[in-house]
Amino acid sequence: MPYEANPADDARIESLLARMTVEEKVGQLGVFADMVRPFAPDVNPEANVRNAAEVLEQVRAGRVGALFNGVGAAQGRQIQRVAVEESRLGIPVLLAADVIHGMRTVFPIPLGEAASFEPELAERTARATAVEATAAGLHWTFAPAVDIARDQRWGRGAEGAGEDTFLGCAFAAARVRGFQGEDLRAHDSLLATPKHFAAYGAVAAGMDYNYVEISEGTLRDVHLPPFKAAFDAGALAVMTAFNDINGVPASANRALLGDLLRGEWGFPGVVVSDYTADMELVAHGYAADARDATLRAFDAGLDMSMQSGFYAAHLPALVESGEVPMAMLDEAVRRVLSVKAAIGLLDDPYRSLDPARETDASQREAHEALARDAARRSIVLLKNKGDLLPLRRDARIALVGPFARDRDNLEGCWTLFGDRSRYVNVEQGLRAALADGAVLDVVDGCAMEAELEGGIEAAVAAARGADVVLLAVGEPQRYSGEAQSRTRIELPPAQQALAEAVAATGTPVVVLLRNGRALALQGAVRDAQAILVTWFLGSQTGHAVADVVFGDFSPSARLPVSFPHDSGQQPFFYNHPRTGRPETPEMSEFKARWREHPNTALYPFGHGLTYGRVEYGATTVAAPALAWDGTLRVCATVRNDGVRATEEVVQLYLHDRVGSRVRPVRELKGFRKVLLQPGQSLEVAFELSRADLAFTRADGTHGAEPGAFDAWIAPSSATGKPARFELLPPA
Structure with missing residues (x-):
């Protein structure tokens, strides 16, 4: 649920800020490896390594805002006891981990689960994951990954929902709702962190950590919407991406973190770096050294630094020199403390740290049944x-x-x-x-x-x-x-x-x-x-x-990614822009295709068979035109001619025939999974409004343009015959 500020929490936070030293303030912005509890090994390169005693001493000194990737309720209580009872101000520590698609019970990879085309399923598996993770002494997960992956060479596509933005938005919101539950202060609520902000899935050649060259329109229409959907669902944290965007690293990108995230979207939560991403500004060639990297990242709007230690080492001196105003430091700390208040840590620092709950296996059977159902719904x-x-x-x-x-x-x-x-x-x-x-x-x-x-x-x-x-x-x-x-x-x-x-x-x-x-x-x-x-x-x-x-x-299930004929087709995605020389029968050899393969998928986005035999009737529109402020009903009849009951994913696609920017050949704009008994027919309808037709126009504004559109209700992105309608201009 969306977070609403609490005046009592605000007063407590202001009281803490007034008493904190600069070093204690900077401490709240540090996220470090949890070496006190059993730690997940070999998942990141070593950087700024400390042993358990050193970690606890830093907690005692008020120099740690969060610890990550250690688990265990009993030792988590030990960490929190040091923070609350032995540090000067008693501010509790956030305990975090990379809990992506299951804790003790493992659910399908997010890409596989997206194949279900059932966001409510992802919400249920995320909820079960949150129950198990919080029982193991965690408050915060670095998930969901909401990157749109249009190049299948990129390995991290497994963590997201595939190549389509509409589907990605639905799953981003569902996973946030599932992780966080209905009450952020509940002992089984797990703070969600959509990542990686932004355009990480657009790395050149599908090479991880690579550069990103991208138009403003593609950034806004393809890669940013899943983050907005996650924030609208109540996410209070976001993790920056490793990549640069048009030459400016995401972790020090003022236009991204300040102008867009804080300014345009009004995001109230915390921005945390990915592992040592602020340190990597030096390797990028964007910062001269550690001090410069710290200044650039913090000035751009990066609240929390993960594992590099750069903020602890350099922010106090930057504040003392006036290069970082104290007000800016206070605002970042205020956001961190507000998130701790939002999840109930300031009132109940030992929430989600109950050893008895960790050993309770009463939900194991239900979670295994859910894992089985999620897995078969993903095939x-x-x-x-x-x-x-x-x-x-x-x-x-x-x-x-x-x-x-x-x-x-x-x-x-x-x-x-x-x-x-x-x-x-x-x-x-x-x-x-x-x-x-x-x-x-x-x-x-x-x-x-x-x-x-x-x-x-x-x-x-x-x-x-x-x-x-x-x-x-x-x-x-x-x-x-x-x-x-x-x-x-x-x-x-x-x-x-x-x-x-x-x-x-x-x-x-x-x-x-x-x-x-x-x-x-x-x-x-x-x-x-x-x-x-x-x-x-x-x-x-x-x-x-x-x-x-x-x-x-x-x-x-249906494919959330297109299966190509050949690796060399990458990046390949179904909703590519039209070209002036499309591959059509009337074109000669001078058309958009490869010598070896057509410009098609072997199996397209949205494809998948059932054990039924579902036939689609014609797509129809209720009227030839959609009024500027009106709605339009688009429908088709589906029929199961088979002898087995089946669940069919009915998909709605649109195409804007003429636009101020070249438009995709098709775009998913709706889907519905329906149960059809043998011999059963069902009319499936979708309602369109002008908002469904909007995009980032050539002048940089967002909105729809009057004109002709095609609509398909079909079993995949490459099938069906369209119905045509017109969006009328404003009266």
Whole structure:
């Protein structure tokens, strides 16, 4: 819920500010590694390392505003006791961590969960995550990632909601609501931090930490809206991005942090750097040294410095010299203290630090059931030739591939605290669903990146003895996430060779694809009779896969990213601007395409099949024109001609035919998941207003322009026939 200032809190904060030394004020702006509690190792480069005694001494001296990536309620109480009872002013410490898509119970990676097209599902998994994280002694998470990722070479696309801004906004808001709950002061409320502000998903060539060259229109129309949606949902913290934007690093970007975030949007919360991002201003060549970096970052509006120690080392002298006005320092500290007040820490410093609650396992069963449901709702059925799926339980199945028995690649990136003892791999899930385990033959075939001696021979033998092959292949977990950019978004060669050998037997193949991004599928994987995108699904991977494979759950997810024909198409996204030489039949060879491939996706954004057979009627509009201040109903009838009930994601797309800036060929503007029984028809309607047609115009203003528009109600971004309407000018 949106935060409202409390006059009593304001008075307390002003009283504290009046008594604080400059060093204590600067201390509130420092975020440091929590070395007192068990700390998540190997997730960041070492910088400014301290041991537990040194951390506690800094807390005692009032020189720490927050600690991160340590967990444990009992030791968290020890930290807070030192802060509250042994420091001069008794200001509690914020305890934070990277809790991205699950705590002890691990849910699908955010990209996979976005495939559900169910923001309410993300809200429920974030709520469960918050319950577990706060029980483990945390107040604050550095999530959700709301970056729009249009280049699948970039590894951190796994942490967001894909390539579409409309979908990204819906999931950003849902995850904030889920993490924070209805009451920020509740013991199970987890302060959310949308990241990475901003345009991190637009790094050049999909290379992590790279530069960003971007137009103002694209920045505002594509990359900023999910942050605004998160703030409107009540987020009180935001994390800056590592990248520069048109030459100015985000962590020292006054136009971004001051003019837009504070000025235009009126954001009242705290701005925290990503790990040592202020330090990296020197490597960027934007700051001369540590002192200069501190001045530039703080002056631009960066409130809290994570791990570099630059603020502690240099801000006091900058204040003393007058280069940083005391009023500016006070305002940053005021924001930090206001957030601590908003979540109840000033009244109850030991909130979310109850050891008894941490050991309470009463919600474990419910969270595992949610993890299973979230996982199966995230699985996308790309292809199902001849209705090969779902499988009969008496079919002889060869489960082949390095992910068949694997338990180390279920989580996906940025899972620091999962309870691995509860993970269910694919073999376990399938065996649990079978009455006769003898029908399942399991062979690795190869390792993740290397051949196994005799592996292909064993896989071929298993395939020949089976009615169907479940081919469990994909990316190793470490291929996606931070610092995991790829030049070729394909399977490792050893896995591709395994696929080719198995397919050559002639036994039908169902690919179980595990991935943290869209992949360019090749050869036998691309040509398999059926393909399921299973992402990194978390704790309940095996059960979820079995539910879909055997038809206990009809797949209902859709692609939140476009699968290209080839890696070389990147960056590729469905809502690209029109070109003057589009790939149309009437154009000659001089058109927008590659020599090797058309300018299309192998599987487009929004694509996904079900076990039903859903047919779409024509898209219709209620009137030929939309009045400037009016609304317009757009509808279509969908019908399930199959014999199984199915959930269908009905999608609304628009295209502005003429604009002051070249407009995307299509843009998602609505979606609805509907349940259709066999033989059932349902009219699905969306209501449009002028706000749905707005964009950043050529003059830099935001709004709609009168003119002609196309509307599609369709099962993907590449299907359907449009209806046309006109937006009338103001009367």
